[in-house]
Amino acid sequence: MTESTYRIQGATGEWEVVIGLEVHAQVTSKAKLFSGAATAFGAEPNTQVSLVDAAMPGMLPVPNRECIRQAVRTGMAINAQINKWSRFDRKNYFYADLPQGYQISQLYHPIVGEGEIEINLDEKNPDAETKVIGIERIHVEQDAGKLMHDQHPTRSYVDLNRSGVALMEIVSKPDMRSPAEAGAYLSKLRTILRYVGSCDGNMDQGSMRADVNVSVRKPGAEFGTRTETKNVNSVRFVMAVVEYEASRQVDVLEAGGKVVQETRLYDPDKNETRSMRSKEDAHDYRYFPDPDLLPLELDDAFLEECRQSLPELPDAKRLRYEKDLGLSAYNAAVLTAEADTARWFEALLAEGARVQKKSEGEVAKASANWLLSELYGALNRLGKTLDDSPVTPEDGAELLALIADGTISGTIAKQVFEIMLETGGKPGAIVEEKGLRQTSDTGAIEAVVAEVLARNADKVEQYKGGKDALFGFFVGQTMKAMQGKANPQVVNELLKKALG
Amino acid sequence: MSDLTDLTVAEIRDGFRAGDFSARDVAEAFNANVAAAKALNTFIVETPEKALAAADAADRAKAAGEALKPLAGVPIGMKDLFCTQGVQTTAASHMLEGFTPTYESTVSAKLWDAGAGMLGKLNLDQFAMGSSNETSYFGNVISPWKRKGGDNAALAPGGSSGGSSAAIAARLCPAATGTDTGGSIRQPAAFTGISGIKPTYGRCSRWGIVAFASSLDQAGPMARTVRDNAIMLENMAGFDPRDSTSLDLEVPKWEAGLSSDLRGKKVGIPKEYRPDGLNAEIAALWDRGIEWLKDAGAEVVEVSLPHTKYALPTYYIIAPAEASSNLARYDGVRYGQRDLPDGAGLQDMYAATRAMGFGPEVKRRIMIGTYVLSAGFYDAYYTQAQKVRALIARDFEQAFEKCDLLLTPTAPSASFALGEKQADPLAMYLNDVFTVPASLAGLPAMAVPGGLDGQGLPLGLQIIGKALDEQTVLNAGLAIEERAGFAARPEKWW
Numbered sequence: 001m002t003e004s005t006y007r008i009q010g011a012t013g014e015w016e017v018v019i020g021l022e023v024h025a026q027v028t029s030k031a032k033l034f035s036g037a038a039t040a041f042g043a044e045p046n047t048q049v050s051l052v053d054a055a056m057p058g059m060l061p062v063p064n065r066e067c068i069r070q071a072v073r074t075g076m077a078i079n080a081q082i083n084k085w086s087r088f089d090r091k092n093y094f095y096a097d098l099p100q101g102y103q104i105s106q107l108y109h110p111i112v113g114e115g116e117i118e119i120n121l122d123e124k125n126p127d128a129e130t131k132v133i134g135i136e137r138i139h140v141e142q143d144a145g146k147l148m149h150d151q152h153p154t155r156s157y158v159d160l161n162r163s164g165v166a167l168m169e170i171v172s173k174p175d176m177r178s179p180a181e182a183g184a185y186l187s188k189l190r191t192i193l194r195y196v197g198s199c200d201g202n203m204d205q206g207s208m209r210a211d212v213n214v215s216v217r218k219p220g221a222e223f224g225t226r227t228e229t230k231n232v233n234s235v236r237f238v239m240a241v242v243e244y245e246a247s248r249q250v251d252v253l254e255a256g257g258k259v260v261q262e263t264r265l266y267d268p269d270k271n272e273t274r275s276m277r278s279k280e281d282a283h284d285y286r287y288f289p290d291p292d293l294l295p296l297e298l299d300d301a302f303l304e305e306c307r308q309s310l311p312e313l314p315d316a317k318r319l320r321y322e323k324d325l326g327l328s329a330y331n332a333a334v335l336t337a338e339a340d341t342a343r344w345f346e347a348l349l350a351e352g353a354r355v356q357k358k359s360e361g362e363v364a365k366a367s368a369n370w371l372l373s374e375l376y377g378a379l380n381r382l383g384k385t386l387d388d389s390p391v392t393p394e395d396g397a398e399l400l401a402l403i404a405d406g407t408i409s410g411t412i413a414k415q416v417f418e419i420m421l422e423t424g425g426k427p428g429a430i431v432e433e434k435g436l437r438q439t440s441d442t443g444a445i446e447a448v449v450a451e452v453l454a455r456n457a458d459k460v461e462q463y464k465g466g467k468d469a470l471f472g473f474f475v476g477q478t479m480k481a482m483q484g485k486a487n488p489q490v491v492n493e494l495l496k497k498a499l500g
Numbered sequence: 501m502s503d504l505t506d507l508t509v510a511e512i513r514d515g516f517r518a519g520d521f522s523a524r525d526v527a528e529a530f531n532a533n534v535a536a537a538k539a540l541n542t543f544i545v546e547t548p549e550k551a552l553a554a555a556d557a558a559d560r561a562k563a564a565g566e567a568l569k570p571l572a573g574v575p576i577g578m579k580d581l582f583c584t585q586g587v588q589t590t591a592a593s594h595m596l597e598g599f600t601p602t603y604e605s606t607v608s609a610k611l612w613d614a615g616a617g618m619l620g621k622l623n624l625d626q627f628a629m630g631s632s633n634e635t636s637y638f639g640n641v642i643s644p645w646k647r648k649g650g651d652n653a654a655l656a657p658g659g660s661s662g663g664s665s666a667a668i669a670a671r672l673c674p675a676a677t678g679t680d681t682g683g684s685i686r687q688p689a690a691f692t693g694i695s696g697i698k699p700t701y702g703r704c705s706r707w708g709i710v711a712f713a714s715s716l717d718q719a720g721p722m723a724r725t726v727r728d729n730a731i732m733l734e735n736m737a738g739f740d741p742r743d744s745t746s747l748d749l750e751v752p753k754w755e756a757g758l759s760s761d762l763r764g765k766k767v768g769i770p771k772e773y774r775p776d777g778l779n780a781e782i783a784a785l786w787d788r789g790i791e792w793l794k795d796a797g798a799e800v801v802e803v804s805l806p807h808t809k810y811a812l813p814t815y816y817i818i819a820p821a822e823a824s825s826n827l828a829r830y831d832g833v834r835y836g837q838r839d840l841p842d843g844a845g846l847q848d849m850y851a852a853t854r855a856m857g858f859g860p861e862v863k864r865r866i867m868i869g870t871y872v873l874s875a876g877f878y879d880a881y882y883t884q885a886q887k888v889r890a891l892i893a894r895d896f897e898q899a900f901e902k903c904d905l906l907l908t909p910t911a912p913s914a915s916f917a918l919g920e921k922q923a924d925p926l927a928m929y930l931n932d933v934f935t936v937p938a939s940l941a942g943l944p945a946m947a948v949p950g951g952l953d954g955q956g957l958p959l960g961l962q963i964i965g966k967a968l969d970e971q972t973v974l975n976a977g978l979a980i981e982e983r984a985g986f987a988a989r990p991e992k993w994w
Contacts (some may be wrong), residue, residue: 011666051603054834055829055834056583056601056603056834056835057583057591057596057599057710057711057835058582058583058601058605058706058707058708058710058711059590059707059708060706060707060742060743060744061744062741062742062743062744063744090825092824092825092828092873094828094831094847094850095846096831096833096846099829099833099834100826100828100829101827101829101831102825102828118827156846158833171968272892284874284875286824286825286870286873286878287873287876287878288821288825288873288878288882291709291713291714291715291822292706292714292744292745293744293745294745296742442853462606
């Protein structure tokens with residue numbers, strides 16, 4: 001594997017980095033894991049808190065079936081073993097953001113066992129090497145509340161809105177060997193979660209965060225001692241943590257020191273990690289099965305429903321785009337990298353096939369090219385995304401149909417598109433209103449061709465004398481005279497005829 | 501008309517319907533008894549106005565010719581472990597002193613919906629931890645019973661439902677709720693000459709009951725007769741989607757199913773419940789109980805529950821383990837008492853609050869529980885205890901292949917004097933030796949009074965049934981009740 005040869009050059013030779021990620025992904029669900037309270041992001045503090053979340057005396061947890069379902073679907077999406085029998089455990093510790101004094105989690109019997117994710121080592125190059133990263137397990141657990149230390153000079157405030165929100169903890173095997181692999185893994189995982197719809201993947205809102213386990217070793221040696229950097233909240237930061245930690249650990253080891261097994265925090269401003277607590281003062285969490293909850297038993301009908309509800313996943317979709325739609329590997333990869341993009345593209349495709357009365361395969365290439373060049377270019381320029389695009393897939397399909405049936409030329413299409421972006425108008429209406437319909441009227445075009453040739457008699461001479469390149473000049477002059485509305489094919493034919 | 505406070509739940513219900521007296525008459529009579537019995541310290545909070553309000557509602561409904569609710573006209577006591585909306589709920593702890601829930605426990609809500617009125621919140625052992633009601637922050641409950649022969653020692657009403665047992669025995673309420681984790685309904689019932697049943701685990705919702713040990717806690721009724729227990733239990737039990745361990749089953753018509761005819765039933769006598777040195781009077785009562793059940797038509801067989809001797813140590817690992825975690829929420833952050841010494845940080849506040857808010861027995865159990873769950877000890881204690889618990893449950897399953905119910909003593913002794921066992925927690929824990937096995941197995945079990953000992957104190961018999969077979973338990977209880985003819989009552993001294 002050429003890509004796995006990421007090496008840190010130390011004074012004593014080359015070092016290899018070993019990385020495992022524990023990703024906490026907030027389950028997309030209207031209600032919390034064990035209470036009916038809502039989970040909206042950004043709500044006023046302590047407005048999404050039930051009696052259960054506040055751990056009032058006598059309150060009991062009841063598992064939310066939808067959260068369980070999402071965890072199972074996620075497990076299925078990574079080809080993991082689904083455990084039909086799992087159990088919740090209590091992780092006991094005291095903290096002000098943890099009202100119960102324990103977090104309900106799954107230590108001994110997680111709901112999802114081993115699975116795997118295939119990553120592509122170079123996003124830009126679909127033909128680059130792929131690598132399979134093992135998943136150890138996925139378990140579901142409660143999130144904690146949030147402490148706010150900046151609201152009062154001497155007091156801390158507690159916001160319990162997140163308290164009890166369902167998280168999936170997705171634990172990878174220590175299979176990654178470079179910052180790029182860690183980044184690719186996290187991106188791919190996020191893509192899968194978004195496809196499945198089990199997590200919105202919004203790392204900036206805290207819906208997804210990673211604990212990054214890093215160790216270094218001489219290539220081929222035993223695993224070294226690892227550190228765990230907590231709550232890293234972007235792909236870029238994860239890569240930065242790996243890079244920083246790996247070189248820090250190499251420095252420590254080469255200076256004759258030992259890497260301390262500890263929890264660290266990442267400071268994005270300084271781009272460094274800092275020690276948070278070492279193993280010596282680690283908590284004894286006193287895990288034990290939660291006696292308020294029965295074991296979670298999943299029946300076959302439930303599992304089948306989960307399986308049926310899974311959408312086409314990114315890898316399968318990418319292959320289908322290449323094989324069935326005839327898209328380039330690059331276009332297929334870009335269009336499937338985000339669930340939203342693929343969804344938009346498929347809406348465009350379906351509408352295009354419908355209005356042009358063609359198969360999706362017949363309209364796929366033009367649709368893909370227009371989306372990735374015209375639409376993306378425009379959105380970039382406007383600082384928008386597909387989500388808030390002023391142009392809908394239906395508008396796009398209509399525009400492409402107007403090109404395909406010769407109503408407008410590609411050049412005019414660009415004008416129409418600009419007007420669509422500005423006004424949100426429909427392409428057909430814009431073409432009519434602005435009189436942009438392309439003409440194939442041979443009589444009208446012939447007249448213009450005759451005029452152009454008459455005005456440029458000298459160039460006609462040169463052309464006839466062998467200067468073939470001037471043909472384009474005549475085309476351009478004709479089109480210009482017709483304000484771009486002439487059918488270019490007809491122009492070509494008539495020019496050829498007129499020039500003999 | 502006899503004193504209304506001598507009536508049973510069934511008699512009050514039926515007399516009220518027949519027009520023999522008004523519900524208000526009943527509520528006022530019990531309110532008066534409660535007000536006059538401060539010396540027993542059975543109530544933490546008295547709510548005479550609630551008893552009257554429910555009574556007036558019942559009287560109005562009757563006057564209007566409306567259909568009457570099953571417990572219309574019946575006032576009851578509520579153990580202060582059940583959260584009651586708008587009424588202080590403390591679990592007899594300093595920690596929750598002043599805590600007023602905004603919500604009503606499922607069991608208490610069912611009782612109010614059934615028309616019952618609340619006389620007040622009954623004292624108990626702190627967080628239901630204790631067997632003598634001596635761990636309450638609000639002081640000991642004093643049993644209304646006295647030893648005969650002029651011994652004036654204040655006696656224990658049993659625990660943890662000691663306020664419930666003493667109040668019923670003293671005619672302060674005709675019935676009350678209890679909760680039973682390792683015997684907290686049955687042992688106090690035995691100590692005070694009343695009946696009480698712990699139903700199958702999952703029959704009564706735990707929602708809104710301050711948790712002690714979740715896998716063991718079960719609510720149940722306490723009253724003077726078996727019929728009253730059946731009536732109460734029908735109005736307490738039922739599926740509750742808010743409790744994951746609640747059983748999704750119809751509530752049987754236990755009262756209608758009452759029958760003391762035990763022909764065709766086999767009663768198992770577990771030999772392990774007759775250890776060397778068993779109190780002779782208790783052994784004799786047990787023998788009389790066997791004869792009563794034979795007289796009712798049952799066949800008696802000897803059975804073996806070989807792991808019985810491990811039940812108490814198993815219980816005293818599992819219950820404190822769960823308690824140590826369940827009680828972590830009392831941290832001074834959101835409700836209840838808080839101790840915030842000058843300059844204290846979060847950890848200091850936790851320590852100060854919990855040191856101040858919990859009594860010694862609660863602290864002892866939190867420490868035991870924390871210890872048995874800690875790294876390096878978990879397998880040796882907690883995992884092992886869970887295995888033994890499974891063996892104990894299997895013992896019962898095997899015994900029930902040979903019989904339909906079991907008869908045992910309820911407690912190894914009659915009531916003892918307050919203070920007598922305070923110094924020795926182990927001796928106190930031994931009170932639960934006969935009640936704990938059924939708790940570990942989640943089985944229905946009932947205490948019924950069988951007679952008095954030589955000192956004039958009540959002794960109880962315990963009936964343990966198959967899971968979900970409360971009916972057979974109640975029926976055997978009825979057979980004993982009819983034959984024991986237990987009519988003794990404490991002489992009023994308070």
